[in-house]
Amino acid sequence: MLFKKLFRLLVLGGAMVGTASGCAGASQTLAGAEKTPEGRDGGASPDGGTAKAQDADGGTADAGGGVTGW
């Protein structure tokens, strides 16, 4: 029950905050709708198509990190 509530409160609540001003509606975003052919940066993938995460062995070819919390 806690986790369902957290999903609504955080994920859905956050999506509403993000899309309330000047962007696609939350329902459009959450439905995984087709992306606009031209994004705000001209449709380019924000990573420039260069990101590589894990190689075949599961090792990181280009390390990213995380954020420690409570």
Added chain:
Amino acid sequence: MNGGPRREAGEAWAFRARVEREAARRFERLGAAISAFDPGSPVPALLERAAEDERRHAALCAELCVAYGQPVDDGVADEPIAPASLGPRAAVLYEMVAACCLTETESVATLATLLSEEAEPRVREVLHEIARDEVVHSRMGWAHLAREAAAHDVSFLSAWIPSMLSGTVDEGLFTRGEPEPDAEALLRHGVLPRSRKREIFVRTLEEVVLPGLESFGVGAGPARAWLAQQSS
């Protein structure tokens, strides 16, 4: 409370004070970065306010750290965590997802769990004040992801979620250790026993974070594989 549990509680609050100070720096930096490419976003204003929240949280955590007899470490690190291969905008998205969608969401679940238990009055006050703000801090990440997902394909994040997770958990979280005799006492002072912490972490991941990411087109396969590997 004396001895080991007192020290353990003090160390936990000292660690939290540092985490909160680092979050303040991170949020300031990310707010400025988002303003540059998405001036219509409400997220930078939220990040600015969140940075102030985090400094206040750090002071609260430091107060408890001292009350349990531990020194406060004033050091602050703020190193960007995104992989070097990502462009600037993708790097901001990576960091917002890692810091807010993952870490702050997990923190909210931890705080909610702690608040469901009996705690010392001052500990409870501090937990309550921090929990109220952390809800907004988690939402900032989902808000930013929603905006980016509406404009771009954000599926590239999928392969990076394991890196974020590896950097979030401490080494011993998935280690099956000895029973913790002081668990009940530590709960009263705002510290979750390791087994409980692991359970909350995994359930929050499975029932909140990963479904949330999937709803924005970020596949959860690599993250589920990572989790299976940790749990085996």
